[in-house]
Amino acid sequence: MQINLLNTKLNHYWRNIDKNILVGFLILFFLGLFFSFSSTSSLAGERLNKAYYFFFLKHLIFTILAFFIMFIISAMDISLLKKISFQIYILFFFLLILVPIIGVEVKGSKRWLDLYFFRLQPIELLKPFFILALVKILTLKKFENSQIKYFFAFLLLISVIILLIDQPDLGQTILIIGSWVATVFVSGVSLIYIFIFFSIFIISLGSLLFLLPEKFGYIINRLITFFDPSKGDNFQSSKALEAIKQGGLKGQGMGEGILKERVPEAHTDYIIAIISEEYGSLASIIIVIIFLYIVFRIIKNTISINDDFLKLSLCGLASLLIFQTFIHIGVNTNLLPTTGMTLPFLSYGGSSLIGSAILAGVILNYTKIKLETNDK
Numbered sequence: 001m002q003i004n005l006l007n008t009k010l011n012h013y014w015r016n017i018d019k020n021i022l023v024g025f026l027i028l029f030f031l032g033l034f035f036s037f038s039s040t041s042s043l044a045g046e047r048l049n050k051a052y053y054f055f056f057l058k059h060l061i062f063t064i065l066a067f068f069i070m071f072i073i074s075a076m077d078i079s080l081l082k083k084i085s086f087q088i089y090i091l092f093f094f095l096l097i098l099v100p101i102i103g104v105e106v107k108g109s110k111r112w113l114d115l116y117f118f119r120l121q122p123i124e125l126l127k128p129f130f131i132l133a134l135v136k137i138l139t140l141k142k143f144e145n146s147q148i149k150y151f152f153a154f155l156l157l158i159s160v161i162i163l164l165i166d167q168p169d170l171g172q173t174i175l176i177i178g179s180w181v182a183t184v185f186v187s188g189v190s191l192i193y194i195f196i197f198f199s200i201f202i203i204s205l206g207s208l209l210f211l212l213p214e215k216f217g218y219i220i221n222r223l224i225t226f227f228d229p230s231k232g233d234n235f236q237s238s239k240a241l242e243a244i245k246q247g248g249l250k251g252q253g254m255g256e257g258i259l260k261e262r263v264p265e266a267h268t269d270y271i272i273a274i275i276s277e278e279y280g281s282l283a284s285i286i287i288v289i290i291f292l293y294i295v296f297r298i299i300k301n302t303i304s305i306n307d308d309f310l311k312l313s314l315c316g317l318a319s320l321l322i323f324q325t326f327i328h329i330g331v332n333t334n335l336l337p338t339t340g341m342t343l344p345f346l347s348y349g350g351s352s353l354i355g356s357a358i359l360a361g362v363i364l365n366y367t368k369i370k371l372e373t374n375d376k
Contacts, residue, residue, distance in 0.1 A: 013075055018367040024294040025360045028345035033063055036348050038254055039267040039274045055348060062350040066357035073361025081365055082309060086136055089129035095122035096163050111167045123172050124355030128362050130160060131179060131316035138187045139309045150189055171327060171339030178323045183316035237334045240273035251280030267348040269340050273332045291325045301367040310366045317363050
């Protein structure tokens with residue numbers, strides 16, 4: 001009896017899920033596993049004197065966990081997920097508040113909580129629920145005909161940005177702001193409000209950099225180096241770009257790249273450069289096409305959805321996915337200032353993988369609504 005019930009639920013899940021998006025996410029998970037082995041085996045063996053599969057095994061464990069998280073979230077009742085999303089946001093926001101208090105500092109940045117068995121970066125888990133919390137504010141019925149919803153949306157943004165700047169984490173700050181702007185813009189806000197927001201942000205950021213050079217000195221140095229390489233050391237980005245050029249269209253071959261041995265944390269922040277060096281720019285282009293196709297499918301689904309919350313949530317989540325992808329690529333190709341930004345699904349790291357799984361799970365959940373309606 002229980003087996004029959006399980007089969008019924010699985011069949012229902014398979015019928016209602018957007019299979020194109022699901023397959024896209026599964027391909028990215030698989031590629032992440034493959035590139036994790038390729039990019040970390042020499043690091044584990046030569047630098048840390050560990051078994052060559054040490055990091056791959058950790059990544060495999062997190063990938064399995066991430067897969068189950070994606071499946072559970074995508075299979076949840078839509079109304080339940082909408083109901084608890086804000087409470088989950090509050091939980092992860094609380095963890096983000098704990099970072100400056102009890103967080104672990106690495107290379108001048110305090111972004112992680114030490115959970116003994118692994119280091120958790122709360123912002124990675126917070127991002128999808130930040131979008132859902134934002135959309136909840138924008139679609140509240142009592143704010144339906146009032147501009148005050150944008151004021152509360154702005155407060156939501158500022159509360160997160162203050163904590164990110166304190167870490168400091170420029171990359172995540174830019175990502176959160178970009179996704180916020182995209183979501184608010186789609187909701188129908190006037191461009192005047194967006195211009196005012198950007199003006200306030202630029203003035204505030206400039207003031208912080210000027211008034212607190214000791215805390216934000218590294219950001220200033222990176223910006224100066226980006227605009228004028230002769231005035232600083234742009235080692236990581238220049239080596240990443242060099243690796244991409246050396247890889248050419250077809251690549252140097254699996255394990256033949258040297259970027260992962262020359263640049264610290266290359267398997268996280270510079271994974272697309274490693275892929276390009278060893279497997280060629282063609283492989284990287286295919287990966288970008290997969291991301292673009294997933295976003296295309298998400299946007300296509302929003303056209304036939306009448307629920308404003310779902311429609312706006314999907315637009316915000318799609319912007320989060322594509323902005324993070326292009327920030328990562330922009331840093332790797334020296335088109336953007338150096339900042340720590342993982343590539344969703346493909347970069348090494350437990351927090352990044354779990355955050356990607358949450359994002360994928362919510363997207364799969366919200367894109368199945370049209371099919372469920374048709375079933376009824």
